[in-house]
Amino acid sequence: SQNTFETDVVIIGGGPVGLFAVFELGLLDLKCHVIDILDRPGGQCAELYPEKPIYDIPGFPVITGQGLTDNLMAQIAPFGPQFHFSRMVTKLDKLPDGRFQLTTDADETFICKVVVIAAGGGSFQAKRPPVEGIDAYEGKSVFYAVRRMDDFRDQDVVIVGGGDSALDWTLNLQPIVRTLTLVHRRRAFRGAPDSVNKMEDLVSEGKISLLIGQIARVEGENGQLSRVHFATEAGDVSLPATRMLPFFGLTMKLGPVGDWGLELNDNLIAVDTEKFATSVPGVFAIGDINTYPGKLKLILSGFHEAALMAQAAKKIVSPDERVVFQYTTSSTKLQKKLGVA
Ligand code: FAD
Numbered sequence: 001s002q003n004t005f006e007t008d009v010v011i012i013g014g015g016p017v018g019l020f021a022v023f024e025l026g027l028l029d030l031k032c033h034v035i036d037i038l039d040r041p042g043g044q045c046a047e048l049y050p051e052k053p054i055y056d057i058p059g060f061p062v063i064t065g066q067g068l069t070d071n072l073m074a075q076i077a078p079f080g081p082q083f084h085f086s087r088m089v090t091k092l093d094k095l096p097d098g099r100f101q102l103t104t105d106a107d108e109t110f111i112c113k114v115v116v117i118a119a120g121g122g123s124f125q126a127k128r129p130p131v132e133g134i135d136a137y138e139g140k141s142v143f144y145a146v147r148r149m150d151d152f153r154d155q156d157v158v159i160v161g162g163g164d165s166a167l168d169w170t171l172n173l174q175p176i177v178r179t180l181t182l183v184h185r186r187r188a189f190r191g192a193p194d195s196v197n198k199m200e201d202l203v204s205e206g207k208i209s210l211l212i213g214q215i216a217r218v219e220g221e222n223g224q225l226s227r228v229h230f231a232t233e234a235g236d237v238s239l240p241a242t243r244m245l246p247f248f249g250l251t252m253k254l255g256p257v258g259d260w261g262l263e264l265n266d267n268l269i270a271v272d273t274e275k276f277a278t279s280v281p282g283v284f285a286i287g288d289i290n291t292y293p294g295k296l297k298l299i300l301s302g303f304h305e306a307a308l309m310a311q312a313a314k315k316i317v318s319p320d321e322r323v324v325f326q327y328t329t330s331s332t333k334l335q336k337k338l339g340v341a
Contacts, residue, residue, distance in 0.1 A: 003108045010112045015043020017287030017302030018118030019072040024310035026079030035084045042069030078339045092260040114313045117285040123255035127248040140223035142244045161247030167191035181209040275312035276305045284309045
């Protein structure tokens with residue numbers, strides 16, 4: 001049916017590691033489909049910190065989360081991966097012929113020879129403030145991440161929280177907003193001391209306000225926020241607000257990945273460090289979702305894991321083909337695949 005796809009490899013998760021896996025698999029002629037709950041590629045980089053600089057990607061002294069995502073998309077474009085966004089992989093079954101069948105919550109079925117789980121922190125979700133009716137404002141005037149800074153330009157912004165996200169966005173948005181109030185339930189902040197100092201400076205210069213209190217109630221119409229009420233030591237305080245950014249942390253839930261019979265270790269998928277294979281032959285796990293002795297949850301580790309995984313995946317998809325190790329610099333074969341020769 002039109003909802004069934006057959007391919008060599010299905011990659012669960014379109015974060016930086018899932019994206020780079022398309023490249024390494026593509027060099028070995030393996031075709032991929034990529035499935036992600038988010039509505040666009042990039043995983044944590046695109047969802048949690050698109051405009052923040054990353055300083056430890058080899059070869060890039062500095063690159064933003066979105067910049068890295070855009071570059072990876074350009075790098076894998078020659079391999080024509082098929083993306084399926086805004087759907088969650090809910091089931092993984094083994095077929096009698098040895099292949100795998102994946103099912104999504106959008107009623108699709110994927111049949112493949114190899115499954116690569118690049119599910120990162122799992123199906124991560126921002127924690128909601130415990131306020132009645134807040135869901136009506138989400139995505140319109142209440143956001144749990146800053147996708148475009150311009151959405152906050154000339155707005156009355158309330159940022160709630162005491163960690164790095166709350167502090168960073170207070171500092172970054174302050175120059176472009178109409179007004180900004182940072183609200184935290186206590187005077188002490190968890191974020192980087194330097195950010196706390198910078199924030200305090202803005203308060204003493206009168207450029208932002210700081211309120212110690214807890215969010216109690218939101219007011220507005222048709223998804224557009226107009227006021228937010230807080231419980232403070234001095235009683236109920238309300239602020240005019242057209243945008244609110246609550247940073248109450250994220251819940252990193254393993255999600256369905258935990259129900260597929262794979263060996264887990266502290267809610268992460270146990271793998272070896274030769275192939276990054278899981279306890280089920282044909283199923284690999286790379287990036288933040290896996291664990292092994294010495295594991296570092298860094299993007300560069302995931303890239304390395306993708307390269308080694310691809311070699312092992314190739315042997316499963318084409319057991320009789322001999323793979324010759326080649327450099328992209330000097331192999332015309334590889335360059336043809338990349339469309340540059
Ligand atoms: P993720 O980026 O988490 O992507 C996994 C994707 O899988 C997600 O999009 C998720 O929606 C999807 N998914 C999960 N389960 C399913 C399912 N069942 N069905 C469909 N889709 C699913 N790392 C560095 O190396 N350097 C840094 O400077 C750095 N800074 C960071 C700053 C912040 C604020 C944060 C939060 C992280 C930072 N990291 C940094 C960590 C880095 O972002 C992660 O290591 C990286 O994103 C892991 O990539 P990934 O592809 O494994 O997983």
